[in-house]
Amino acid sequence: MSESTGSRSSAHGTSSSAQTRLTSIVSHLRHSSTSHKHKVVVTRNLGPDIMPLLLDHPDLEVITWPEDRVCDRSWFLANLPGASGALVMLSEKINAEALDKAGRTLKVVSTMSVRYDHVDLDAIAQRGVKLGHTPDVLTDAVADLSVMLALMAGRNSKETTSIVQNGEWPNFNWAPFSFCGPQLSASSFSPTRTAGFIGFGRIAQATLARLIPFGFTHCLFTGNPTSNSSSSVASSIQAKYPTLKAVRRVGLDELARESDVVFVLAPGGDKTYHIVNEAFLKQMKKTAVLVNTSRGTLVDSDALIKALREGWLWGAGLDVVEGEPNIGLDHPLVREPRCVVLPHIGSATNESRLGMATLAAQNLIAGVLGEPLPAELKLTK
């Protein structure tokens, strides 16, 4: 018990990093002599709600990066030898170098992310190491943000908030259609509302659920061309929401033409690279908005800039942008008045990140103890 208390302070004392480092070293030295414990390397302090899951676990010796910034590569590699598990962030490359440093003791890598493009899947599979990640727990947070961006893009939030922030409200020359954009909700002037989803997985379906009471009447989606389950998906969605007049899998052209809001929610990678391109954007309604809360690479930024400048669509709400985080203040999308840009905060709610951190801790513990991971990414050797 005194040991776990010692370990806990090593992870929590971020207010005094020198003290923290000292405690961490002492804790490490003490744990090194207790050979029945499994050493795990944790590359970020996960806070007072989550760290006790690891620090208080009787079978773990926890080595936590003590700084409040991205873990140094050299620290990570230096602490890996003899580790049974590693709990890492997107910032840690898990490649042959890291895996070899850890050596044969390594049973599990648990990443606190849905994505795993920082992991060399071949290298980890070859070594028989399990890989855990954190899907599902961020579904609601991203669906919330998708709805928020659809509203913000339609309601000209960038222009209207800047009128206030720049002190222009007192002298603004009001007119009957000042600030007006397309209404997300159905109205007598727009009795049908169509949501188009590029990718129709959990997050897309959770977003659709939220749109139903806004009066959405039609749901269009694209799917994996090799999947033959589209018709059963469509009929189950249709059964769930009787107010929808149609739920259909369609091609990209029809989706672009018919949608009032297009939600980009497909995985990244070569197959979806620039799936929203000039040809797609040219077909959109002039009153439609585009929301991207998946990966920046799915939307051709140059084409979107042109589309916004020339009024091919009403506006855009982006949580992700090609080349992020290297998106400076002169990036044309940042300057575009009808393009809301957020710094990739899709999963950034206290509840969602607690869920991700909890699942990452659970994956780590299960992997170290040789139990099934709650969320394992199955690898093929």
Add this chain to the structure above:
Amino acid sequence: MSESTGSRSSAHGTSSSAQTRLTSIVSHLRHSSTSHKHKVVVTRNLGPDIMPLLLDHPDLEVITWPEDRVCDRSWFLANLPGASGALVMLSEKINAEALDKAGRTLKVVSTMSVRYDHVDLDAIAQRGVKLGHTPDVLTDAVADLSVMLALMAGRNSKETTSIVQNGEWPNFNWAPFSFCGPQLSASSFSPTRTAGFIGFGRIAQATLARLIPFGFTHCLFTGNPTSNSSSSVASSIQAKYPTLKAVRRVGLDELARESDVVFVLAPGGDKTYHIVNEAFLKQMKKTAVLVNTSRGTLVDSDALIKALREGWLWGAGLDVVEGEPNIGLDHPLVREPRCVVLPHIGSATNESRLGMATLAAQNLIAGVLGEPLPAELKLTK
């Protein structure tokens, strides 16, 4: 037909105001000789979708303020004599002076607004003039914005958008809980979600409808103390949304203590002045957000500034602020990082303003022709 075309150009030719004025005068002179037409004064060009309702009407002679700014009082008063109706904005004071200028011919004043605090109700009632306004048609637009502000306040949109707009994204020091705020949706960490409504009319109920798929489980509301219909309202809402665990009318203290989001949606006036004050804010959850989309006077700005600075609540989303539009860039709420301020855009969607303008035109026409107004404010003499 040639006359109505003449009138139409008087309302549309905003690109050349001298030409417009000339056409307007000519049209006016021609119409003055056609005694069977009812003269109506319109204080703002309502655009190409709405003006034809008036300009093409065979019984109307339409005099429209030709500039793209608030109507001059002198122009308004000079054009009122002999008018049967006036279609006005919030900017036009309808007092004894204006009513007496119009004289006994005046049958109706139609305001393109829900509010009527620019109208002297006693003066208009004494003269037997009908008053039309435009309720209901903006319900969905304001409900949409209420949900948007709840999301923006919780998700730290002011801080996160400014990180991007200020060019700080590339060098931002990410941490597992960066950008995180309270999640609007229910989660395993927050399985119950409580919406509190100060005022529970149409807009509040439309807002509640939108929150149901976010996993809201409890609905609390305050009502008019003299109303005894609260229990029937509660039971009809409960029947409509079976996933709600409770729908209850409560006192302000309980509403403040229990709500995850407080929506201020009651009418303005003396009875609700500063209903959200220091005592209310002190009782709120530290993770709760406040949304005001009704009237600025309901929230004590000084108390809210103090509450945000001291962390009594998480954040606020305001579409209205006491003293608006005189809210400069140094206003403490504008400077507060967790307070989103919009320049009163609640009803500002194309669809909603089209609906308001259409209803205002219909009220004007009905009043002039002696028919029942689609939306008349009943006055007591």
